[in-house]
Structures are given as C-alpha cells and as structure tokens.
Amino acid sequence: MFLTMPDPSATTILEWYDRHARRLPWRMPPSRSRRGEYADPYHVWLSEVMLQQTTVVTVGPYFRKFLARWPRVEDLAAADLDQVLTEWAGLGYYARARNLHKCARLVCDDHGGRFPDTEVGLRELPGIGPYTAAAIAAIAFGRTATPVDGNIERVMARLFAVEAPMPDSKPVLKSHAVRLTPDDRAGDYAQAVMDLGATICTPRAPTCSLCPWQAGCRARAEGLTETLPRRTPKAPRPVRRAVAYWMTRRDGHVLLRRRPETGLLGGMMEVPSGPWAETPDFRDVPPVAADWRLLPGLVEHGFTHLQLELQVKAARIDGRTTLGGVWIPLEAFGDHALPTLTRKVVRHVMAHLGKGTR
DNA sequence: TATTCGTGGGT
DNA sequence: TACCCAAGAAT
Numbered sequence A: 001m002f003l004t005m006p007d008p009s010a011t012t013i014l015e016w017y018d019r020h021a022r023r024l025p026w027r028m029p030p031s032r033s034r035r036g037e038y039a040d041p042y043h044v045w046l047s048e049v050m051l052q053q054t055t056v057v058t059v060g061p062y063f064r065k066f067l068a069r070w071p072r073v074e075d076l077a078a079a080d081l082d083q084v085l086t087e088w089a090g091l092g093y094y095a096r097a098r099n100l101h102k103c104a105r106l107v108c109d110d111h112g113g114r115f116p117d118t119e120v121g122l123r124e125l126p127g128i129g130p131y132t133a134a135a136i137a138a139i140a141f142g143r144t145a146t147p148v149d150g151n152i153e154r155v156m157a158r159l160f161a162v163e164a165p166m167p168d169s170k171p172v173l174k175s176h177a178v179r180l181t182p183d184d185r186a187g188d189y190a191q192a193v194m195d196l197g198a199t200i201c202t203p204r205a206p207t208c209s210l211c212p213w214q215a216g217c218r219a220r221a222e223g224l225t226e227t228l229p230r231r232t233p234k235a236p237r238p239v240r241r242a243v244a245y246w247m248t249r250r251d252g253h254v255l256l257r258r259r260p261e262t263g264l265l266g267g268m269m270e271v272p273s274g275p276w277a278e279t280p281d282f283r284d285v286p287p288v289a290a291d292w293r294l295l296p297g298l299v300e301h302g303f304t305h306l307q308l309e310l311q312v313k314a315a316r317i318d319g320r321t322t323l324g325g326v327w328i329p330l331e332a333f334g335d336h337a338l339p340t341l342t343r344k345v346v347r348h349v350m351a352h353l354g355k356g357t358r
Numbered sequence B: 001t002a003t004t005c006g007t008g009g010g011t
Numbered sequence C: 001t002a003c004c005c006a007a008g009a010a011t
Helices: A010-020 A041-050 A056-069 A073-078 A081-088 A095-111 A119-123 A130-141 A150-159 A170-180 A186-199 A218-222 A330-335 A340-353
Strands: A239-248 A254-258 A299-302 A307-316 A326-328
Touching: A010 A186, A041 A056, A041 A095, A041 A130, A056 A081, A073 A095, A081 A095, A119 A130, A130 A186, A150 A170, A150 A186, A150 A218, A239 A340, A299 A340, A307 A340, A326 A330
Parallel strands: A239 A307
Antiparallel strands: A239 A254, A254 A326, A299 A307
C-alpha cells in the first residue's frame, strides 16, 4: 500500500552524501565537515557567486585562477576593478564581477576582512541574494539555513509531486526544503541535494534507481518524474539586428569601445556597432566615412532575453580619430575583458580578412 | 512583480 | 535547429 511510503529524511541523504559527495575545489570533504569543520568563507563566497546560473564545469578554472591571483579577500579588495573584470571575461553576468569587487571592499573596510556569519548579515552585501546568503551561512558557518537553487527546486518538486508550475510554486518548493533541513549539517544537506540534482535527479532522464530517496519519491510512485517540475511557458525572445564596424589603422590596431557601466554587457569592450534595432528596419550609418566593405555572413549571439544578428563591415580609417574608443593591437586583445559577443565578431573578421588587416 | 542581466553544453 | 538549463541578483 502507498501508506507505507517512507518520508524522505535528511539522514538518508546525508549518508548518501558521505559516500558520494563530489570533490570540488571549494568544498570541505564530508569526512571533515561531519566533524564540524567548515570551508573558508572566502572560498565559499567566491564559488557561490561564480556558480550563480553557471555550471560547476565552467566555474572550476575561473575559481582556480581567482584564488591563485587573489588568495585572500584582502587581495581581491586591493585589486583594480578592471583586473577583476578581465579575469571574469567569459563567465557572463558581469554585474556579478562588479558586485564581487564591491563586496570584497566592504568586507575589508567595514567588517575587518571577515564575512558576516549570519544569513541576515550576508544578505546586506552586494551580489549576495537569498540563495547565496543561505548557502554561505550554512556551508561556511554551520548555521541552520536553507539555500534553494534550481537543483533543490527540481528535487523537491519530484519528491513531493508538486504539479503547480514554476515560478509560482517556488515558495511551496522552498517550504519543503526548509522542512527537511536538519539543525546539524545544514550545509552538507544543501550540498547533498544539489549533488543529487546534478548527478541523479537530473532535468531529463533521471537515474532513479541510484537515488537514496527513491522509496519516498511521490513523482516516481505516480510516474511523473520526467514531467516535473512544470514551468509556465516563457515568451519568445525578440530578434535585433545591427551593423558592427571593424575599424583598423595603418599599424593594424583595432578600434574598440567600452560599453556603459550598467546594463547589457556593462563595462565590457565591444566592436562599435549601430543601434540594435527591431527586426525589419535597421539603419547602416557608419561612424566615419570610409571605404566600407561588407563581410559575408552574420555574427549571431543569443542572450537570455534577445537574439542578436550582426552584419560586420570593415574599413581602414584615419588613426587620429578615436570616436570615444581605444586603439588596441590585436596581440593585446587578451589583456582586455572581451565578452563572447566581441570574440565572435573578432573570429568572424579573422575568418574573412585574416590578420593582414588590409 | 516582471525584466534584465551571458555563456556553454546537452538533447 | 531550437530549446532547455545551470549553486540567482538587482532593479
């Protein structure tokens, strides 16, 4: 009978975690965390910010780079924002890098170099929202707190067969996660559920036969596993089009421009382009008169909320003009914070013009 | 409350 | 190909 279905418990998944926890650079292994040892708050904070909407595989190298260059929060606070942005380039969501730097300075200036050890205290720092505050409090300070990320939402939706669609069901999912949170080892519990979601209770084709909670999983009992969590359909993302202008001068330097500090790709370097216009009508108004040459093909880039299509035109122009940008030699592109969109444009140009800028 | 923030990998 | 999704936060 269904009445004998066991309730899922933190004990069950903590035992699983003790045997199967992933070894991650920022994580205290369960053999030690079980004894009340906690990972360095600086490491936990840095990793959690990087992990916001970003996969473990992607974050790994960035985490190592940052830690090698700035071993302590004081080192990061002493760095220039530009250095931080350059190291961050490619990770995306660049507001995180600005807030990271701002937060490091606040921790050093206002907290003596120590992170607040409570959820409420952490929540006041820039770039630390509900999830990250709870994660640091639990993982680095042993507080009883319940971070809820996408993994944990999915696991809870299945465990309790929550059929209401996200994001409306988020509060319900969180209440389930909170109810299961143990007073002791809350950090390990959260990391255990996240590991479970990442390796077993995956979005598609979960391997329920390996799941420590399989006996108590309502979605499994009702055959709903693959269909949960449900989600309200999202609006289609609009297409925008523009022309990017690849400008070179006689010595081969290229004109790049820094985007405004806030908003899309804030503070990142770009190949100057006209306004990103609605689909059918876009104007081609080159920034300077020159012998513009249209490169074949398009540079396409999808953001979360819009699809961008760039035509690229190239020309050699008078090296005395700057148009509010900076002349940069191709060899020095690596020293600058180039988001993927910019790198795509560079790659596109190289494919059609080659290094002899012509 | 709803948008606006990147990017890479999987299917 | 097109879509989904990933240790979310700020506005």
